Amino acid sequence: MSNSSSSLATFGEPWPDYNDGLSYTDLIPPSCSGLSVIEYYSKKHHNSAPLHGWLQRIQNEQITIDGVVVKDPNTILRDGSVLVYHRLPWKEPHAPYQLQVLFEDDDLVALNKPSGLQVLPGGLFQQRTVLTQLQWHISKGASLCQQPHPAPVHRLGRGTSGILLCAKTQFAKSRLSAYFADGTSAVGNKRSNDAELNSTRKISKYYRALVSGVIDEDQVIIDQPIGLVKYPGVAKGLYVASPSGKPALSKVSILERDVKVSSTLVQVEIQSGRPHQIRIHLSFIGHPLIGDPLYVAGGHPNNFNAELTDESFAQDGGYRRPENPVPGDCGYHLHAHRLLLAHPITNEVNVPKHEVNKG
Template sequence: MIALNKPSGLQVLPGGLFQQRTVLTQLQWRATKQSSSILCHELHLAPVHRLGRGTSGILLCAKTKLAKTRLAAYFADGTSHVGGSSKNSLELSAKRKILKIYRALVSGIVSEDEVIVEQPIGIVQYPGVAKGLYVASPSGKPALSKVEVLERDVEKNCTLVKVEIQSGRPHQIRIHLSFIGHPLVGDPLYVVGGRPQCFDPEFVDDSFAPDGGFMRPAKPVPGDCGYSLHAHQVTLSHPTTNEVIEVTAPLLPILRTRQEAQEMSI
């Protein structure tokens, strides 16, 4: 497998306005460069999960079909355990074969040191997003996030948090943090409540391209950047040896605590 430190702004899979400059196309280019290798026929380079275009950090990619199947099963297994009580879900997380921890900068001061968010996530029709937009929805699929405060900045009215996700719903962290009243700083789409500011359930504009739009949508869409969300750490079992591996992606300066920033400057 390959662990990439994806920069914000790079899309994982082709879609909409982004067809060529994606992680997948760069992996395919890498495969062609290795075409002279005797193992070329075994290569099957592909991402096994997704990060939002504006999200940076660790992205796991498989080199072979076997690795892709097993790594994908790790992610699916974690999501399948969500839906019961949060206590049972958190206990099951200790037995999971993959654990993902993110850093995020959110607006406002989070009062509690730790928050468990269990808001389901569903899909609504939305302009510029052909398959629908993921939002906080009582009728959606179960999702669970564990939010831990790392540092509060009263002067700037923001909070640095660590988020451990027990499920992998699209845009889960952005939705869950905004649902509890603390959207990511700079998020152009999700606001308090876990839905877009411009969302009106009584009126949905259908004047967008069926494929999601090669024309730039007039309203904010999930791929828009501007927020600080970083896949910081991933702990997993190696897909063939079962060895426990921990991967860490360096933190962006804005996502470091004061102490971490001081240690970096020494």
């Protein structure tokens, strides 16, 4: 089905200036009994803040043990104690808030996510997310609340726009999540048998991307594995093109070539769901997305040798945002254009589709 933006239902509430802050709770295990508060945080949660940052948080009275504010960083922890770090409210970076409803029934809803809006909480974006807007929409008794708690069943990068699928029931969520997982695992098991791979898939995703350079071939198959490497500012590591990574498969079709500005508009069908797969694969073949601040030709990040130092920490004691690019940075041109879906309840084929002008 196709929708024009002028006829789509929209919802969304403006963001408050500051979020509500966060609380992080640790139940002290026997192995950590006898450690001081500062020893525990500097060892167990060193990715959150350097030693000086945790001392600053204690001085700010942001840490409690069993509900009592910790004032001495050398306070000894006991087995079973409840240790809580209270993160102060902060002003999250700018993010759009309005969402368009492309398709909806009793079991699922397909939304048009704008570029710049994160799907789930993470990093600096704990409130300004798609999930928050869905929760606020439910609390107002809107149509989406006819079923329990709609929630995204896959992710789009913060800078990626387009179709985001959300489940409205727990059953639909589990089945849709299984569809996505099955598609990714099938690539690893059956990469050499394309017909068999297509016959088992319940979800097909098609994206449009604007890349640098002119691609000569009309179609390109990219099966470069994707793996993790250590990267400053990304605690869990950064996904890159890696021979030792997990299987990934992208099918690229050329839509339009612009020789004058040396760019190509492509459609990409992904048959696996590795993080940042399209950005990595297109940069791997030497055609990174125009405006991508992170991935350069070869499928690796720009400024790969950039480092953080323990001397750099913010007002709340945590590390400052790294100067080198990180995955959530926007600026690239990538749109989730079309989704082919076997309905999780009826098995009927649905095709949520959203057009976007090349920009």
